[in-house]
Amino acid sequence: xxxxxxxxxxxxxxxxxxxxxxxxxxxxxxxxxxxxxxxxxxxxxxxxxxxxxxxxxxxxxxxxxxxxxxxxxxxxxxxxxxxxxxxxxxxxxxxxxxxxxxxxxxxxxxxxxxxxxxxxxxxxxxxxxxxxxxxxxxxxxxxxxxxxxxxxxxxxxxxxxxxxxxxxxxxxxxxxxxxxxxxxxxxxxxxxxxxxxxxxxxxxxxxxxxxxxxxxxxxxxxxxxxxxxxxxxxxxxxxxxxxxxxxx
Amino acid sequence: xxxxxxxxxxxxxxxxxxxxxxxxxxxxxxxxxxxxxxxxxxxxxxxxxxxxxxxxxxxxxxxxxxxxxxxxxxxxxxxxxxxxxxxxxxxxxxxxxxxxxxxxxxxxxxxxxxxxxxxxxxxxxxxxxxxxxxxxxxxxxxxxxxxxxxxxxxxxxxxxxxxxxxxxxxxxxxxxxxxxxxxxxxxxxxxxxxxxxxxxxxxxxxxxxxxxxxxxxxxxxxxxxxxxxxxxxxxxxxxxxxxxxxxxxxxxxxxxxxxxxxxxxxxxxxxxxxxxxxxxxxxxxxxxxxxxxxxxxxxxxxxxxxxxxxxxxxxxxxxxxxxxxxxxxxxxxxxxxxxxxxxxxxxxxxxxxxxxxxxxxxxxxxxxxxxxxxxxxxxxxxxxxxxxxxxxxxxxxx
Numbered sequence: 146x147x148x149x150x151x152x153x154x155x156x157x158x159x160x161x162x163x164x165x166x167x168x169x170x171x172x173x174x175x176x177x178x179x180x181x182x183x184x185x186x187x188x189x190x191x192x193x194x195x196x197x198x199x200x201x202x203x204x205x206x207x208x209x210x211x212x213x214x215x216x217x218x219x220x221x222x223x224x225x226x227x228x229x230x231x232x233x234x235x236x237x238x239x240x241x242x243x244x245x246x247x248x249x250x251x252x253x254x255x256x257x258x259x260x261x262x263x264x265x266x267x268x269x270x271x272x273x274x275x276x277x278x279x280x281x282x283x284x285x286x287x288x289x290x291x292x293x294x295x296x297x298x299x300x301x302x303x304x305x306x307x308x309x310x311x312x313x314x315x316x317x318x319x320x321x322x323x324x325x326x327x328x329x330x331x332x333x334x335x336x337x338x339x340x341x342x343x344x345x346x347x348x349x350x351x352x353x354x355x356x357x358x359x360x361x362x363x364x365x366x367x368x369x370x371x372x373x374x375x376x377x378x379x380x381x382x383x384x385x386x387x388x389x390x391x392x393x
Numbered sequence: 394x395x396x397x398x399x400x401x402x403x404x405x406x407x408x409x410x411x412x413x414x415x416x417x418x419x420x421x422x423x424x425x426x427x428x429x430x431x432x433x434x435x436x437x438x439x440x441x442x443x444x445x446x447x448x449x450x451x452x453x454x455x456x457x458x459x460x461x462x463x464x465x466x467x468x469x470x471x472x473x474x475x476x477x478x479x480x481x482x483x484x485x486x487x488x489x490x491x492x493x494x495x496x497x498x499x500x501x502x503x504x505x506x507x508x509x510x511x512x513x514x515x516x517x518x519x520x521x522x523x524x525x526x527x528x529x530x531x532x533x534x535x536x537x538x539x540x541x542x543x544x545x546x547x548x549x550x551x552x553x554x555x556x557x558x559x560x561x562x563x564x565x566x567x568x569x570x571x572x573x574x575x576x577x578x579x580x581x582x583x584x585x586x587x588x589x590x591x592x593x594x595x596x597x598x599x600x601x602x603x604x605x606x607x608x609x610x611x612x613x614x615x616x617x618x619x620x621x622x623x624x625x626x627x628x629x630x631x632x633x634x635x636x637x638x639x640x641x642x643x644x645x646x647x648x649x650x651x652x653x654x655x656x657x658x659x660x661x662x663x664x665x666x667x668x669x670x671x672x673x674x675x676x677x678x679x680x681x682x683x684x685x686x687x688x689x690x691x692x693x694x695x696x697x698x699x700x701x702x703x704x705x706x707x708x709x710x711x712x713x714x715x716x717x718x719x720x721x722x723x724x725x726x727x728x729x730x731x732x733x734x735x736x737x738x739x740x741x742x743x744x745x746x747x748x749x750x751x752x753x754x755x756x757x758x759x760x761x762x763x764x765x766x767x768x769x770x771x772x773x774x775x776x777x778x779x780x781x782x783x784x785x786x787x788x789x790x791x
Contacts, residue, residue: 236410281490298480298483300481301477303582306420308588310412310741320479
């Protein structure tokens with residue numbers, strides 16, 4: 146083989162790796178719905194802390210919809226209960242994990258303020274999980290959602306380490322990384338993520354960031370917005386209204 | 394079901410609040426073993442390079458042993474990673490569709506570069522002449538094995554041997570930055586995780602590198618003290634003193650860098666400082682303060698300083714060097730433990746600590762880790778049998 150040919154082949158091998166990783170997003174969407182155009186949307190979620198009553202329906206619905214293991218450890222979405230006491234100490238626990246950690250029940254006098262914080266994958270615009278995945282199994286779709294190709298993931302768990310929000314876990318049966326997809330399988334059919342759908346308080350608002358008139362557009366216009374751990378420069382696309390400074 | 398039960402038990406030991414998904418410790422004892430092993434490879438190679446590149450003549454008796462040690466550990470290095478994967482059958486994806494922004498994706502390439510282009514090539518040229526001579530002296534399968542290993546070359550003319558020597562030197566020069574790359578890269582895997590304040594530090598690759606040099610030199614020193622007498626040779630005290638001397642300086646540098654990192658964190662006192670202090674004071678107290686710092690660093694430093702100041706007798710020196718070597722191995726293994734396991738014991742919410750319960754029998758358990766740490770010595774024994782690090786005359790003359 147001539148040197149020129151060898152170099153040509155080498156370039157081909159290297160670039161095909163890149164192309165194959167790049168293809169995943171479209172391949173994913175195409176499988177789900179042929180009429181769906183990924184470039185026409187850019188999704189985000191709004192969460193109004195003051196509206197959440199901690200009923201935990203979103204957690205239940207998510208587990209059912211997405212076949213998340215029933216054990217009280219694996220969550221694509223969960224709700225944290227914050228109690229800030231009069232002595233300024235903070236007590237936090239996760240809803241529906243009472244079997245493993247009893248929440249503090251305090252007399253009213255000792256409570257300064259308390260609230261619930263729904264959590265899920267922040268679908269970061271600069272996702273550290275995508276950056277570190279060695280095989281490109283975790284990727285960002287054109288419509289801004291971070292997905293895991295469960296057929297390519299090797300289960301190295303680097304993405305779980307890299308996620309600042311604890312939003313990922315290793316699925317105990319499939320042995321690959323799993324996380325919130327904004328219910329992508331529903332999005333491509335024009336449906337809402339199931340946690341948004343079941344919330345009795347409309348504490349979760351879902352929408353297209355490309356449209357100013359979408360519920361999310363309105364939510365971000367009408368509220369002061371904060372995101373989790375902004376100093377890490379991950380650019381989350383889950384926007385919180387009325388978020389307390391104690392939350393991280 | 395059993396796994397869920399275990400997690401249930403673990404969750405009762407959680408202190409404070411952790412994100413629910415954090416109950417599972419993702420990187421287990423195998424990932425502690427991995428940087429420990431690659432550290433030994435890099436460190437042993439750096440010791441060998443002192444002979445070839447920096448012409449430290451006293452160290453010559455350790456050169457071949459250091460190279461074989463590096464190779465023996467290098468051959469095992471990918472195993473802990475492979476065994477720890479959730480889907481080990483897909484590991485080839487790292488080569489097929491590497492994600493170029495991922496530090497981990499570079500593993501295969503860095504590994505192959507180091508194994509093939511540095512270790513194997515250097516050992517080949519170092520031993521080529523001897524392999525030809527030995528194969529002509531032996532009979533049966535060994536003769537053919539040596540012939541095969543020498544790639545059926547037959548030229549032992551002065552010109553060819555001079556070429557070998559020159560090549561070894563060139564490879565070693567390429568090898569030094571490669572060894573830095575191999576282990577610095579492992580440090581980068583941890584140091585580049587901004588989500589984890591225990592890991593995220595620009596110092597991480599440097600700390601990894603110097604601790605690697607420390608562990609590699611100490612390991613070769615220990616092996617030299619055990620193997621040479623076993624083969625009927627005598628320990629060359631000049632050589633041993635020199636190795637120990639380099640070890641002493643390497644520990645000082647390593648210690649200084651770690652102290653700098655520690656002071657820097659404490660002084661900057663960022664958001665995570667409370668939880669990290671709690672981590673060090675409780676979960677990591679034994680492994681970090683006692684094993685890593687006191688027993689694995691300060692005590693050997695003290696002992697080696699005493700040896701340097703008071704000119705102790707040969708036998709006492711040998712004994713103390715040996716004890717220092719063992720303590721340092723313990724210390725560096727604890728260092729790896731404290732980085733890998735320690736970094737996963739606190740919640741990224743900075744509000745709580747979790748616990749790691751090591752399995753005994755499972756694929757990511759204690760026994761597998763132990764086997765992975767023993768196998769390199771078996772490989773080394775075979776390598777030494779096949780490619781003796783010291784010639785007969787050398788063993789006899791002492």
